[in-house]
Amino acid sequence: xxxxxxxxxxxxxxxxxxxxxxxxxxxxxxxxxxxxxxxxxxxxxxxxxxxxxxxxxxxxxxxxxxxxxxxxxxxxxxxxxxxxxxxxxxxxxxxxxxxxxxxxxxxxxxxxxxxxxxxxxxxxxxxxxxxxx
Amino acid sequence: xxxxxxxxxxxxxxxxxxxxxxxxxxxxxxxxxxxxxxxxxxxxxxxxxxxxxxxxxxxxxxxxxxxxxxxxxxxxxxxxxxxxxxxxxxxxxxxxxxxxxxxxxxxxxxxxxxxxxxxxxxxxxxxxxxxxxxxxxxxxxxxxxxxxxxxxxxxxxxxxxxxxxxxxxxxxxxxxxxxxxxxxxxxxxxxxxxxxxxxxxxxxxxxxxxxxxxxxxxxxxxxxxxxxxxxxxxxxxxxxxxxxxxxxxxxxxxxxxxxxxxxxxxxxxxxxxxxxxxxxxxxxxxxxxxxxxxxxxxxxxxxxxxxxxxxxxxxxxxxxxxxxxxxxxxxxxxxxxxxxxxxxxxxxxxxxxxxxxxxxxxxxxxxxxxxxxxxxxxxxxxxxxxxxxxxxxxxxxxxxxxxxxxxxxxxxxxxxxxxxxxxxxxxxxxxxxxxxxxxxxxxxxxxxxxxxxxxxxxxxxxxxxxxxxxxxxxxxxxxxxxxxxxxxxxxxxxxxxxxxxxxxxxxxxxxxxxxxxxxxxxxxxxxxxxxxxxxxxx
Numbered sequence: 189x190x191x192x193x194x195x196x197x198x199x200x201x202x203x204x205x206x207x208x209x210x211x212x213x214x215x216x217x218x219x220x221x222x223x224x225x226x227x228x229x230x231x232x233x234x235x236x237x238x239x240x241x242x243x244x245x246x247x248x249x250x251x252x253x254x255x256x257x258x259x260x261x262x263x264x265x266x267x268x269x270x271x272x273x274x275x276x277x278x279x280x281x282x283x284x285x286x287x288x289x290x291x292x293x294x295x296x297x298x299x300x301x302x303x304x305x306x307x308x309x310x311x312x313x314x315x316x317x318x319x320x321x
Numbered sequence: 322x323x324x325x326x327x328x329x330x331x332x333x334x335x336x337x338x339x340x341x342x343x344x345x346x347x348x349x350x351x352x353x354x355x356x357x358x359x360x361x362x363x364x365x366x367x368x369x370x371x372x373x374x375x376x377x378x379x380x381x382x383x384x385x386x387x388x389x390x391x392x393x394x395x396x397x398x399x400x401x402x403x404x405x406x407x408x409x410x411x412x413x414x415x416x417x418x419x420x421x422x423x424x425x426x427x428x429x430x431x432x433x434x435x436x437x438x439x440x441x442x443x444x445x446x447x448x449x450x451x452x453x454x455x456x457x458x459x460x461x462x463x464x465x466x467x468x469x470x471x472x473x474x475x476x477x478x479x480x481x482x483x484x485x486x487x488x489x490x491x492x493x494x495x496x497x498x499x500x501x502x503x504x505x506x507x508x509x510x511x512x513x514x515x516x517x518x519x520x521x522x523x524x525x526x527x528x529x530x531x532x533x534x535x536x537x538x539x540x541x542x543x544x545x546x547x548x549x550x551x552x553x554x555x556x557x558x559x560x561x562x563x564x565x566x567x568x569x570x571x572x573x574x575x576x577x578x579x580x581x582x583x584x585x586x587x588x589x590x591x592x593x594x595x596x597x598x599x600x601x602x603x604x605x606x607x608x609x610x611x612x613x614x615x616x617x618x619x620x621x622x623x624x625x626x627x628x629x630x631x632x633x634x635x636x637x638x639x640x641x642x643x644x645x646x647x648x649x650x651x652x653x654x655x656x657x658x659x660x661x662x663x664x665x666x667x668x669x670x671x672x673x674x675x676x677x678x679x680x681x682x683x684x685x686x687x688x689x690x691x692x693x694x695x696x697x698x699x700x701x702x703x704x705x706x707x708x709x710x711x712x713x714x715x716x717x718x719x720x721x722x723x724x725x726x727x728x729x730x731x732x733x734x735x736x737x738x739x740x741x742x743x744x745x746x747x748x749x750x751x752x753x754x755x756x757x758x759x760x761x762x763x764x765x766x767x768x769x770x771x772x773x774x775x776x777x778x779x780x781x782x783x784x785x786x787x788x789x790x791x792x793x794x795x796x797x798x799x800x801x802x803x804x805x806x807x808x809x810x811x812x813x814x815x816x817x818x819x820x821x822x823x824x825x826x827x828x829x830x831x832x833x834x835x836x837x838x839x840x841x842x843x844x845x846x847x848x849x850x851x852x853x854x855x856x857x858x859x
Contacts, residue, residue, distance in 0.1 A: 204418070204433070204434060205418035205419065205421070205430065205431075206507075207418075207502070207505075207507020208505075208507070209507060210505065210546065210548060210747070210750050213751070213859070214747070214750050214751045216859065217748070217751040217859065218754075220859070228857055228859070229857075230855040231855060232422075256418060256434075256437065256438050257437050257438060257784065258433045258434050258437060260433075261432065261433030285671075285672075287672070287673075304638075305638040305671060306637075306638040306767070309755070309758060310758070
């Protein structure tokens with residue numbers, strides 16, 4: 189398939205033990221409606237499993253949905269794993285219950301898109317389209 | 322307005338969330354057309370539409386039970402005492418995710434999660450600390466635990482027994498509704514079938530040993546949070562409650578031996594009249610199901626006892642102080658609906674674990690209703706309203722339709738195991754999100770009445786990393802001090818009983834009394850049952 193017509197591939201993961209998946213599934217549907225291919229991982233993903241799935245699925249976008257507050261320790265562990273597997277240039281994004289004080293920390297860790305509660309679905313879609321190289 | 326007024330036909334049609342079209346005016350004809358008043362009756366009498374007790378709040382107000390728990394059990398204990406000192410009459414315990422998913426605090430899966438969203442529990446020692454100084458006869462305790470419920474119920478009973486309470490008289494509630502965890506909330510551990518068996522084991526064990534304890538609180542709440550409409554919320558919860566009842570009946574226990582201890586946990590947000598009609602309809606429907614389908618004869622077996630609480634999904638991140646107002650309306654709905662127990666999500670919950678201040682505001686909200694607003698003076702005050710009675714009839718019909726649809730599709734267990742229900746409610750959640758973003762479904766502060774003015778700051782609950790380390794240290798201390806031979810023997814029995822199919826609760830009771838940990842007991846059960854493979858369907 190020609191690279192230009194290839195659909196954007198998103199791996200959307202639920203990190204850690206957090207079981208609140210309503211938002212992740214809503215976002216997954218929005219991305220699919222926007223023509224992207226979405227691999228939703230289901231719950232209980234570890235940094236290792238997110239990295240493995242992102243590799244297997246040849247993800248353009250690695251997206252996390254975190255509602256239970258453990259996003260920083262998780263992302264700190266995920267970053268070196270993604271980089272080691274050559275996924276450092278992919279688009280990393282994260283959404284969920286993310287206190288404003290953590291947004292810059294997440295961006296500094298490499299999460300280019302940070303989407304806290306009350307983000308509009310189309311803003312996520314447009315951000316991905318604009319930032320996937 | 323005259324109901325025959327021709328201009329009525331030019332009005333924009335209004336539908337409630339359950340899909341029922343709302344007329345601009347209701348009369349006695351509407352009540353008659355939708356089934357009449359046959360299901361209304363009197364409070365305390367079958368079919369209990371108007372309430373399960375004859376005098377309801379005139380005798381005793383609802384129990385106030387705010388969801389609380391964080392960090393170590395000693396910190397949670399302090400918050401419990403604070404709430405009780407402020408007039409709270411029950412406790413509702415929040416556990417951290419490792420506890421809920423069956424991991425010890427020192428498990429690699431628990432890293433960064435210990436004590437974060439609830440109280441960390443590893444062994445019976447944590448329960449002893451959490452409830453220290455609390456009179457378990459005066460303050461009933463509800464534990465919000467599902468995947469690990471069999472273990473934590475055992476811990477609660479063991480703790481109470483150790484303190485000298487008679488288990489035959491002990492009251493309390495466990496959430497212990499694993500089927501809804503597969504739809505929303507997600508703290509499952511084992512595959513579907515053994516998970517149901519464990520729920521059955523707890524119901525059977527409590528019926529015999531702790532007959533006043535409510536071992537299950539079937540939750541429509543989280544199904545609604547996941548995208549179900551109000552009629553589906555009740556319908557799916559009833560299908561799930563029936564699945565547990567069927568499991569226990571297969572063991573030979575008669576329905577009247579345990580049905581009276583089944584309870585429910587439902588959600589409140591959205592349209593006031595739809596919510597009140599939902600609960601009135603549900604009470605009648607549950608009584609009818611128990612009587613006609615299950616042959617229950619004791620009135621208590623037909624009671625839909627419920628916690629009805631203000632739901633998180635109704636609250637907004639934007640202008641969080643407006644959530645205080647919403648919470649007050651939700652509490653009003655709960656009182657108008659005859660709830661046994663009330664809990665309100667706090668105004669700051671979109672941001673953080675509630676502060677003491679926010680918890681106190683929620684308590685005061687309920688107390689104002691009790692003390693100032695006359696909500697406890699008379700039973701079921703909306704009864705007899707043409708609108709409310711019509712809507713109650715219509716909501717009951719919707720619930721029956723949804724239940725019939727589940728049955729026609731192979732039953733609730735199959736439809737949860739294969740992800741059918743999850744896909745349906747998730748699709749609805751997406752539609753609702755689109756409707757909110759387009760402005761079609763109005764949400765104050767979100768898609769209308771937005772403001773650039775700043776809201777008062779929400780006080781964040783900090784994560785206590787040192788506390789997490791201390792939790793692990795105290796677990797290690799318990800491990801060093803306990804009788805390891807006794808622990809090993811108890812764990813072996815848990816595994817053997819799980820494998821042989823006998824009720825595993827006596828073995829779990831022995832294990833928790835020997836200070837075996839949540840993680841250790843869970844590992845034995847996983848060794849027999851395996852882990853769930855989550856069905857992911859869109």
